[in-house]
Amino acid sequence: MGHDMAGMAAGHAMTGTLSAYPMTRDASGTAWQPDSAPMQAIMGQVGDWSTMVHGFAALTYDNQGGPRGDDKIFVSSMLMGMAQHQAGAGTLTLKAMGSLDPLMGKRGYPLLLATGETADGRTELVDRQHPHDLFMELSATYSRPLADKLSGFVYVALPGEPALGPATFMHRFSGVANPEAPISHHWLDSTHVTFGVATAGLVYGGLKLEGSVFTGREPDQHRYDIERPRFDSWSARLTWNPTANLSMQVSHGFLHSPEQLHPEEDVRRTTASVTYNLPVGEKGAWQSTFAWGRNDPSGGHHAVPTDAFLLESALQLDRWTLFGRAERVDKDELFGDEHSGNPLAGRVFTVGKLSLGGYRSVPVGKVVLDLGGLVSTYDLPRAIQGEYGSSPTSFMLFTRLRVTG
Incomplete structure (x- = not known):
């Protein structure tokens, strides 16, 4: 971590995907992060194409406490390749990203209070985090200068990420340090794997305005395929990077029928986030993200807007990295639908979670080996403590191989 890809990019003529800015600003899809954010990658050149590869694979022992907890050993992974080429007066960027998460099984891994998607097409995953699809992004972006400091761009992907929410947790330093997914994922950045996206936008200096049409339905339980694009939803996003250390x-x-199990239900999602990155020494960084998301459903049995708040931070000091995440989320899917017969079903409960952890990195050529762990505790309303326990505790131990270049 802390590898300055901007400096490496200059040697290979690789620039920002959407305009002439440092490529360290680019995050997932067309999302931005602070220019000073640490990144890790192997840079290269193939003919006239500038290339970049980065990724990780993590072996994790997961123990989720309490009556609804479980334990599992699993492997999570991500590999991304990017190639960039000058095309006429503009720049063409191709990206491909995949994951072997489907190998962990359709039910993913245990994660208390996590909700969203399905393992079998019939039952919602609750207290478990779903695996990512084999194909996470296959995209092409073309950007072109239009005037002084002004550029336009078009991004198309199958799959890809629309202009909605902050940079996804797997692509922001404050989030990727933590090997578990946020329980606020489906309020903030769950659209990062969407089968069918078309985005157009304008960049003026540190400002970006963009809009997307995309498929509202979340990925189904078949994790190895590419699903049919529908382009039945839309989004708009305004991003501002006023300094090299700040992105907002x-x-x-509008997401049409996002849930496979509730096809009659649409959702309006609103998000806001701030990410601050402070370089520390030659190879360190301290990055924090605060984000809020709201889901406002209509047309189904979920009729109450729900909110999620996230505050996370990661501090890298040479070979040591410490991280933490605090979340407060309104959950209405922990006990199924009202017709399930459970008296808690269909009710909204505000839950809290705090995770703290760290790891030590051992360099091995162009990769590093992380050895670390984390512990999580929860703030639960009294009404659900009979199901979850009054004070469950969870922990993870992990070893992770990361590309650094």
Whole structure:
């Protein structure tokens, strides 16, 4: 971590995907992060194409406490390749990203209070985090200068990420340090794997305005395929990077029928986030993200807007990295639908979670080996403590191989 890709990029003529800015600003999809954010990658050149590869694979022992907890050993992974080429007066960027997460099984891994998607097409995953699809992004972006400091761009992907929410947790330093997914994922950045996206936007200096049409339905239980694009939803996002250390965004979107198990239900999602990155020494960084998301459903049995708040931070000091995440989320899917017969079903409960952890990195050529762990505790309303326990505790131990270049 802390590898300055901007400096490496200059040697290979690789620039920002959407305009002439440092490529360290680019995060997932067309999302931005602070220019000073640490990144890790192997840079290269193939003919006239500038290339970049980065990724990780993590072996994790997961123990989720309490009556609804479980334990599992699993492997999570991500590999991304990017190639960039000058095309006429503009720049063409191709990206491909995949994951072997489907190998962990359709039910993913245990994660208390996590909700969203399905393992079998019939039952919602609750207290478990779903695996990512084999194909996470296959995209092409073309950007072109239009005037002084002004550029336009078009991004198309199958799959890809629309202009909605902050940079996804797997692509922001404050989030990727933590090997578990946020329980606020489906309020903030769950659209990062969407089968069918078309985005157009303008960049003026540190400002970016963009809009997307995309498929509202979340990925189904078949994790190895590419699903049919529908382009039945839309979103808009405004991002501002006023300094090299700061990135802020607000976004709003309409998601048509996002849930496979509730096809009659649409959702309006609104998000806002701030990410601050402070370089520390030659190879260190301290990055923090605060984000808020709201889901406002209509047309189904979920009729109450729900909110999620996230505050996370990661501090890298040479070979040591410490991280933490605090979340407060309104959950209405922990006990199924009202017709399930459970008296808690269909009710909204505000839950809290705090995770703290760290790891030590051992360099091995162009990769590093992380050895670390984390512990999580929860703040639960009294009404659900009979199901979860009054004070469950969870922990993870992990070893992770990361590309650094």
